Amino acid sequence: MNCFLKHKALFTTLLTLTSVAATASVTQAHSFVRVDVENISPIGGVSITPVWVGFHDGSFDSYNPGASAQFGLELLAEDGNTAQITEDFNDNLTYINSNNESETVPSTQMGVRVDGTLGGGPITPGNKVSGMFEIVDEDDTNRYFSYASMILPSNDYFIANGNPFARDLLSLLSGDVSSISFEVGLSGTVNDAGTEINDFDTSAGNLLYPGLGTGQTGPQQGDPENGDVGSVTAPFANFLNQPPNFASDFATLNFNDGTLYPDGVARITITRVSVPESSTTVGLMAMGGLFLLGAGLGRRHSN
Numbered sequence: 001m002n003c004f005l006k007h008k009a010l011f012t013t014l015l016t017l018t019s020v021a022a023t024a025s026v027t028q029a030h031s032f033v034r035v036d037v038e039n040i041s042p043i044g045g046v047s048i049t050p051v052w053v054g055f056h057d058g059s060f061d062s063y064n065p066g067a068s069a070q071f072g073l074e075l076l077a078e079d080g081n082t083a084q085i086t087e088d089f090n091d092n093l094t095y096i097n098s099n100n101e102s103e104t105v106p107s108t109q110m111g112v113r114v115d116g117t118l119g120g121g122p123i124t125p126g127n128k129v130s131g132m133f134e135i136v137d138e139d140d141t142n143r144y145f146s147y148a149s150m151i152l153p154s155n156d157y158f159i160a161n162g163n164p165f166a167r168d169l170l171s172l173l174s175g176d177v178s179s180i181s182f183e184v185g186l187s188g189t190v191n192d193a194g195t196e197i198n199d200f201d202t203s204a205g206n207l208l209y210p211g212l213g214t215g216q217t218g219p220q221q222g223d224p225e226n227g228d229v230g231s232v233t234a235p236f237a238n239f240l241n242q243p244p245n246f247a248s249d250f251a252t253l254n255f256n257d258g259t260l261y262p263d264g265v266a267r268i269t270i271t272r273v274s275v276p277e278s279s280t281t282v283g284l285m286a287m288g289g290l291f292l293l294g295a296g297l298g299r300r301h302s303n
Helices: 002-027 071-079 083-090 277-302
Strands: 030-039 051-056 093-096 102-106 114-118 128-136 144-152 157-160 179-184 266-273
Touching (some): 030 051, 051 128, 071 144, 071 157, 144 266
Antiparallel strands (some): 051 114, 051 144, 093 102, 144 157, 179 266
16 A cells, blocks of 8 residues: 555656646747857958847837937947846836836836847857847737847947837747748948047957057056937948058958948847757656556556
C-alpha cells in the first residue's frame, strides 16, 4: 500500500507539472523573436555603435525633430552609451510629453517593456549583430519596436525612429508574416542630436578611419552645442578641424549619397522563431517522468 501511495503522489505531481507547463504556454502568450542588425554601408563607409532596441506598447517616444534630445538619447548619440536609455525605458519613462514637448516623464504603460543592446563594439560595414528576445504578443504590450544607434565617426549623429508607432509588429505577432525587414539611415533620415559641436578633434570613431586623427578619448569631450535634433543634410560639412582633402579622401562617409548608400546605413530584420529548447524543459521532464513511472509500475506489477 505504501508503495502504491508513493507512486500515486508522484503521478499526481507529474500531472501537475505537465498542467502548469501547458497552462503557462497558453496564458503567457509569449513569442520569441530574433533581431538582426546588419551594417550595409559601403566598404570604408560609416560604422554604427551597438544598437539599442526596445519593444513597447507605443508609449516610448525617443525624440522629436526640432526639440532637444533628452539625456538618455544624448549619451547614446555622443558616446554610443545605451545605459541611460535602457534605465529610462525600463522605468516606463518617455522623452516626449503629452504636449509633444521634449521632456523625460512617466508614460502610460499596459505591460512590461522588453529591450536590449546588440553588439559589443563598433559594427563596421558588412558586419551583423543579433539578439533573441521573449516578447508578449497579446494586448499590444510589445507591439511596437524602437531602435537607436550612433553613427561613427561623429560627435552626435544618430539613427532612430522618432515616431513610436512607426515600426508595428502586429503582422509578425499575429503570424501573418514570419519576418519583418526594413532599412534605416536612408538619405535625409540620419539625425544630428544638436548636443555637441561637430569637431573632428573630439568626434568618436576616428580610429576606424586612418587620417581623421585620434578624436574622442573619453565620454562627452566635445563642447556643448545646446541645439535641437535635426536631420543631417550635408554630412560632415560643418565639422571643425576637417582634415585636408576630406571630401575626396573620405567620400564613402557621405551617407546621403544615394549611389553609395542606395539602401541606407543598416538593415534591421525581426524574425519570429520557435520556442527555445530550454522553454520546454519542464514539459519534457514531466513527460519523461510519466514514462519512467509507468515503466516502474509495470515492473512492480509483474513481480
